[in-house]
Amino acid sequence: MLTDTSTAGHHLNECLNSDGSVKPVYRNLVNAIDSLGVPELQRRWNDANHRAALDAFTFMLDPREFRTVPTDWVPRLIPEAEWDVISRGVAQRLKAINRFLLDLYCGEQEVVPPDVMYSCQYFNPELLDYRPPRDVFVHIYGIDLVHMGDGRYVILEDNLRIPSGITYQMKSAEIGLGAIPELAAGYDIVPYDIRAAYQEMFASLCDKDSPVCVLLTDSKYGSAFFEHRYLSELFGITLVEGSDLYIGANGRVRARAMGGDFEVDLIYRRVEDLELFVPGLTEAYLDHKVVLVNAMGTGACDDKLVFLWVPDMIEHYLGEPAILDQAVSYDLRSPANREYVLQNLDSLVLKTRQGYGGLGVFILPDLDKGYRSRLAQQLIEQPQVFIAQETLDFSQHLVFDESSGVFEGRYVDLRVFAVQNGHGEVTVFPGGLTRVSEANSRVTNNSSGGSCKPSWVVR
Amino acid sequence: MVEPRSISVSPDRWLTDSRVYNLIWLGRWLERADNIARVINTFARIAVESGADMLALQQSLGNAAAIRGIRVEDAGQSLEMLLRYHEASSIYHSLHTARSNATHVGTVELIRAISETVMTLERDGAMPASPLEALLLTNEVLERLDAVYKVIDDSWFHQEALSEEEVYRRFVQQ
Structure with missing residues (x-):
């Protein structure tokens, strides 16, 4: 079925060789699709879309419109050997950026020219001399990569403020496998446990046992609210809005609740302008009255100009060359x-x-x-x-047009997520979120109309 | 070796202000959807039993629409407006908004139950062409709303509703 259709003649399709033959790692997948046939694949596709709508698996571009995440349910496959390089490269980069942020705010950094740092919108001078709990600024890290062929991945940008999308990685795999389990036949998919890694990370950042953690959302009208709801339910932590939180007389963050307000030890924040949502939160944070995940100030390394110096950070702080190239x-x-x-x-x-x-x-x-x-x-x-x-001529993947029953080539990138706990241990979650461009475009962001695709690391 | 620690996990979670707000509005929107469905159901049943045609049903619903604050230019539209198209008082809009509230306060099972009810009205050809079809459609909506209430009972009083955590656990076990 895949080989019957045009793939837009792109020289770099992850599924197909240039002569149109199927790449070895995709053979089982293509056989499974061929065995199902177009009508059955369309039926399963509809089942998956139905399930996405039932679970309100949404990314809303307009708060008035119920919009499920457009998803291509056929997975992208990443061989474990390729993943190993990605994983080591991501962990390396995260550690170097964290060391840089510590020097930037608590010491003296010598890597990035001062005028670049001080002209950075997200550089936060209030944080100077502030040491975050366990010296960790970057708890959650998202990094955007593109595949240049032959297992070589190149970094496009870093996401350090409130990286979004890990739920889409999980939910697309869950729904896709549930609707079309045949696609997994013949593959040993590398598992991961986001819940345990996040809960352990939260706990390791707090001084007391059983800290009270909350997830701060902008509201149910926010584009990524599905992710906020899903993660709070998955982790068993309370979902709060800014209006739920206030600063108590002892300077600690408190949440308004029936049956009595309660103190909050850690906020997994999914909003940017914290003071707008919770007046006084910055002061509470600087007084070490609450832990923020991610820490304030991480946005300094979200800056696209600072990005140019990350390989130097790796050399300077870790004494080794960068594992992954960047654009x-x-x-x-x-x-x-x-x-x-x-x-x-x-x-x-x-x-x-x-x-x-x-x-x-x-x-x-x-x-x-x-x-x-x-x-x-x-x-x-x-x-x-x-x-x-x-401009990079990066890889395309095949996406299924459910109405015509035809596969088409579209550009894809890969957002990989990692967490760092209070012991400095980094966990990179295998697979990541594959984002797919619209036809005739190379922009893959969901907020710009792109879709997503499950990604499996296979042994 | 650092001993692993745990966070305070509360499956019930705290009943915060924003959660209470959404719970109240969840109840209000579900009640509104239920209310309108029962009005249409009753009018449709009377129309079926009396052998009235569709126009008679729609005209009779015009009063109900007016009570709900819906301005209907054409009496013939009143049924569609009450079922689907009015942006404040139709069953569809009420359920759509209830689902939005449920995403803040509910388990995934509650969201699914409300979504099933919403989809009843989104199906191709869902708008009824006869009093009998209106009766059958609202019967189905009311049955699905009963399923929603059961999930709410299970969530809040018996804690048996399926959560994302349970869905994930089952997925990982696969």
Whole structure:
């Protein structure tokens, strides 16, 4: 079935060789799909979509609209040997960034030029001289990678403030396997336990036994509310909104509840502007009255310009070269770089330093000339606002069009999640979230209309 | 070797202000959906027993629609407005909003039960073309609402409802 259909002629499809034959790791999967046949696959597809709707598995772009997460239920397969490199590379990067943040706020960092750090929107001067519990700033880390073929993955960006999407990794696998279990035949899928890793991480950050932990959500109208609800239920912790929390007379965070308010030891925060949600929370945090996951201040390394120095952080703090490559990027404060970028506008990606969710990403080859010219003018006027990256011709995967019964090629990236506990131990969850672009686009973010796909690490 | 510690896990979780708010509104929206379904069900039953046609049913529901604050330009639309299309007082809207409240306070089983009821009204051809079809549709909605109430009873009074934690545990065991 897969080999009958066009895959848009892309040279790098993860399922297929350039001659259209199926890659070895995908043979069992393709055989299973062929055995099912299109009508049965469509029926199972509908079952999976129905289940997603039943469970309110949503990512809402408009709070008034009930929108289930668009999902392609055929998994992406990552051989364990490839995963081993990814996993070590992610853990290495997380540790180096954490060491850098400690120096940035509690010591003196020598890696990133000061003017870059101080012009970073997410650098938080209130945190200077503040040491987070157990010296851990980065508890939860999300990293976006693309596959360049032959098992080589390249990093596009880091997500350190409130990385979102781990639930979509889990739920898409759960629903997909439930609806089409035949796809797993012949594979030994590497398991993982998010619940245990998170609970252990929460506990390791607090000084007392059985700390009270809550998950702070923006509200049920937020785009990622499904994830907030799911994780709070999975971990057995209370879901709270900003209006539930206040600072008590003793400076500790308290939650309003029937039967009596209670003190909170740790907040797994899924909001950015903490003071807007809970006035006084910053002071409580700086007084060590509450633990925040992720810590305040991590956003400094979310900055797309700071990204350029992460390989140097790895060398400086760990004394080893970076395991994973990252996209070649240009600091546009340099006149020479600016000149190069202006001469090669039709082959580069322009990103705003503080953009996220696909916003502020301009894939210049995909834009018309007029739009490119306007961006070039902005770049000349405000070079410090942007960085440029080489456009990568990364991998595509096959996605199933349930209405036509045809597989099509679409660009995919991979967001991998890791947690670091209070003992400095890092757990990288096998698989990650594969995000799929829309047709004729390379932008994969869900908030920009992309979909997702289960990802299995297979032995 | 560091001894592993645990966090304070509370399956019931605390009844916070925002949770109470959503519980109250969950109850109000479910009650509204139930109320409208019973009104339509009663009118449809009378219409079926008297042999009245669809137009008579819709016109008779016009009063019910007006009581619910729905302005219906054409009396013939009143049934569809009460079932699906009115953005504040239709069964569909009430259930849709109840589900939103349930995502804040409920278990996955409660969300599923409400979603099943919502889908009853989303099916192709769900809008009835005769009093008998209206009767059958509202019978189905009321049956599904009974299932929702059972899940609520199980969740709050017997703690037997399926949680995401249990779903995940079963998935991992696979």
